[in-house]
Amino acid sequence: MAHKVIFHLPRRELGREDIEFVVERDGRRFGTLLVSKGAIEWRPTNKVYRRKLNWVRFDQLMRSTGRPV
Structure with a gap:
């Protein structure tokens, strides 16, 4: 089962605004990964x-x- 990941990057240094990764499984949203400083x-x-x-x-x-990979 493959996952599809879509992301949106802010146009500034990573800080208060998170980088958001939308993760989909079987064409439906599975969850959102938020990465911050x-x-x-x-x-x-x-x-x-x-x-x-x-x-x-x-x-x-x-x-x-x-x-390990």
Whole structure:
């Protein structure tokens, strides 16, 4: 199952405005990944909450559970 990722980049230094990656699966929105200077956030489709990790925690998570490529 392939995912389609669409992104919109702001026209300035990354800071207060996030870079937004829209992720689709089977032609339907799966969620949105928000990347900022201070953290990374995942917003599932049709949900109000976001899941947020700072960059240090994201690094730890990827090292411990990510698959080497």
